[in-house]
Amino acid sequence: MENSEIRSFIDATTYDFETIDHYLQYGRIEETMPVMLQILARIRTFKFNGLFQAPPFRLEGLILEKDLEALDYESFIRVIRAWTFKNIAQLKDKTKTAQEKQIEMLLVVLGGCVIVVSCLFIFNFLSFFQTWGLKGDFYEGKHFGKHLSSQVSKMINFSYYLEMDPRLPHEQDFSARWTGYLLAPRDGNFVLSLVVDDGARLYIDDKLIIDAWYDNDSVEFNKSVYLTQGPHAIRIEYYNNVYGVALRLFWTPPGGSKEIIPAYYLRQNEIGL
DSSP states (O other): OHHHHHHHHHHHHHHHHHHHHEEEHHOOOTTTHHHHEEEEEEEEHHHHTSSSSSSOOTTTOOOOHHGEEEEEEEEHHHHHHHHHHOOOOOOOOTOHHHHHHHHHHHHHHHHHHHHHHHHHHHHHHHHHHBBBSSEEEEEETTTTTTTEEEEEEOOOOSSSSHHTTTTOOOOOSEEEEEEEEESSSSSSEEEEEEEEEEEEOOOOTTTEEEEEEEEHHHHEEEEEEEEOEEEEEEEEEEESSSSSSSSEEEEOOSSSSEOOOOGEESSSSOOOO
């Protein structure tokens, strides 16, 4: 059988099933029967040519008008439809020209390239977000004793010890150190503020900016610092030795308003804006 005949069969059968779907959508079941008989007759011809796999049930001798009461007609259509299109997929593969196979292979390769590029983009995109925040290390006691755990904090905005790290064993008698970089969006004077309960120290570019290393009860400390645009090393040290935890890091940028420093401006690595 010529490829042109096979393709004609595929086109005609596909069109007939679309017609049946349309009739069923509007409840015109009886109108599907002549179309279905036409499809079955076409299938028998192809089956005799050895181009179809065995049907899910015997088609010879089936007279729809006579046997309609003995079967679930709509279910029968679905079975024949699924079986036919499974065979049509194989017929399409048999009738592909060398050029069509080359184009298909090219599309597969291009699709693979698109997937690889997309994965790389997504990986870099996620990696970019994963650099936001400061790395926190947690220790026993006020003076950074035994290391307990590490966790990245997107912002320094804590009012409960488990917000710092849910693995901390208890609320009192621990210390912590956050390190990374603060990104200044422009040159100018920035007012940095710490709200502390109990004690904390703030370093910018290894310079001690705020020293509150003594017990406080949610006290705010402020310091104006001139920063150039770009990253500046930041280190925050903290301890808590009684119940009640608070540590919040604010800034007031030049010409801006006071706010908790957003995660975007806190980075684990020295990278630009």
